[in-house]
Amino acid sequence: MAAPELIVLHARDNVAVARVPLAQDADIPRPEGPLRVRAAIPAGHKIALRRIAPGEVVFKYGQPIGVAEVPIEAGEHVHVHNLAMAPALPAQAVERGQDAAPAADEAASFEGYVRDDGRVGTRNYIGVLSTVNCSATVCKAITQSFSGPALAELPRVDGVVAITHGSGCGMNEGEGLVLLRRTLAGYASHSNFAGVLLVGLGCEVNQVDPLIDELEPRVRERIRRLTIQEAGGTREAIERGQNLVRELAAQASSARRSTVPASQLVVGLQCGGSDGYSGISANPALGAAVDLLVRHGGTAILSETPEIYGAEHLLIARAASPAVAERLLARLRWWEDYAARHGAQLNNNPSPGNKEGGITTILEKSLGAVAKGGGSPLMDVVEYAQPVRSHGLVFMDTPGYDPVSATGQVAGGANLICFTTGRGSTYGCKPVPSLKLATNTTLYRRMSLDMDFNAGEIVDGTMDVAEAGERIFRLMLAAASGQPTLSEQHGLGDNEFVPWQLGAVM
Structure with a gap:
């Protein structure tokens, strides 16, 4: 069993995540013997569990996140100074994702506005x-x-x-x-x-x-x-x-809320200002909520194509058909070409704030980001701002920039946004309610007037992912029924319409 100070996510991993700040020369007790911390490591950052040779693959979540650039000794801080992307990493065999889950025994519902065209609004x-x-x-x-x-x-x-x-x-x-x-x-x-x-x-x-x-x-x-x-x-x-x-x-003024099934809920999934806990707490908890939503016939939209880069195999394994898988791969190829045309690379992420929070490479960030989609089958892939007509998990091709991505999701029909954050995003999204899910308790307490849910309890060990997912699902239904989110209480969301701009401006 891992020490309370450390979070080990998979038996294959050669790094762990610091649950709390680790002091230099501290001895972390482990069944195989104490692990001495060679330098102070901030909470959310990675520590080597054993010696990692130069060029050796570093694993987190049981998946490669990069290679060691120099020898890394057990107990060392693993981050941008010694971990990097590689031209190629070993292909990962992934079992096919779960088939469609059976319908829920009790149908969930919310209070929404049924429009003349049959679609349902969560606000008026x-x-x-x-x-x-x-x-x-x-x-x-x-x-x-x-x-x-x-x-x-x-x-x-x-x-x-x-x-x-x-x-x-x-x-x-x-x-x-x-x-x-x-x-x-x-x-x-x-x-x-x-x-x-x-x-x-x-x-x-x-x-x-x-x-x-x-x-x-x-x-x-x-x-x-x-x-x-x-x-x-x-x-x-x-x-x-x-x-x-x-x-x-x-x-x-004649519109009235009425009880509608949860199948009418379309949730856009966003993460911004991520940290080392995002893929451990808020993202998998949101994924658990998505699986519940899908069981009730609802729809979730996963997006931010550059931020699934390197983790796309986890979605391909869950594609409902070869055609769906190929559409996702085609969008990734487009992005590789698009980045190259502008002298950029898709692995230019993470942002400075992500790195300060403990994320080192785009692979690490992408593996955490994909967790927002839960384990349900991938039913469709659509282009930016296209209407989402499939039920279940759908992927929409968007940039990773949150306002642009969420704008596409809302244009596609999302009537609720769920936004995970580890550094602290205050994103509002009129005309759609936006729920902010904090990845750690420190953030939740520091920005308590902006965070709607504390997934940091998963890191603290006081709540598991399944319980958090159930609570987030109920929070989704409450917000869809008119319960104001914190961003709505503060009047935020008037300036976040940011369409994706492509093509020549003349």
Whole structure:
């Protein structure tokens, strides 16, 4: 059995994770004999369990995370000074993931808003969406007139949200415009919006009317349009926009929550500001919650393609079909080419904050990140901001940058975000509630007004992964039913719409 000071994740591992800070020259008792700490090691960082020769593979989670660059003695700190990526690592045999789990004995449910098109919202917002950056200020001015006490004019409306961005013109009719239009269409038709006002300038590449024409007929019924040039200027557009929002609010006020099955829940999975505990506590706990959600017929969206790099074999083994596996591999090949074209490599991660938290290589980070998807079969792979239509675990191709990734998930239909963090992310995501799951108790206590759940109890030994997963699943249902998340209580989430920008800007 591992010492209380250490967390050994797999019998194959030649490193352990420090549960607490380890002092230099401390002797850690182990059944095979004491392990002397050769230098102070921060909590969450790795310590060598035995001597590791130069060029030898270092294992964590029973998987390679890199190779030793120099001799590493037992008890040494294993991190960026002595561990690195390698041109090639041995292929890992992985057993096929579990088949679809049987349906749950008791059907879970939440209180949601059933829209006319059959989709279910977890909030009842009105959106004011800019087609182009030139209309962003007008959008914000319209929404600001309904903030604070003025929101009381709109009964049963959770808020009026401005969805603005920095693009929409100066671009050709290529992949960049296609991606932006798909993302905006996903937001315009999102189930958390009872109504949407689309605001353009009038002369931009990304015109209002073609965007509306692409929406489904039932969605178009709750869309209103406005262009600044047709209105006669900014002041006229703001006044006209305010009147259109009140018109939409009259419809939105008739919405009522009703009991719906958990199969209507679509959860976007995010991790940001990760640390050495992410793959031990919050990510596997969220994975356990995802498995429960899938058992109840719900959907979870795993994303951040550059941050599954090196751990994709764990998902391939769970693919529902060879075609699904090939779609995932194709996206990874695209990313390798994309990075090379810009003189970069996919292993340029982790970030400085990740490294300070104990993560050394992208392989280590990816192995922890994949844990958010639990053990359920991978049912589908979709491109950025594409509508997610499959139930179960789905992978969406997105960058690793959290706001861009979550924007794609929401555009694809996520009506709840679960965000694990070890360093401390304060991410909000209007119009979708965002739950923050802390990986360690120190963070949870230090940022108690931002963290919705403490998975650090797993590290502390006071809760196991299965129990944490059950609690997170119940927290998902409560948030979906209207219980405010901490980011919502603080009013966060107005500026996190960040579409992925590709293509030429001219």
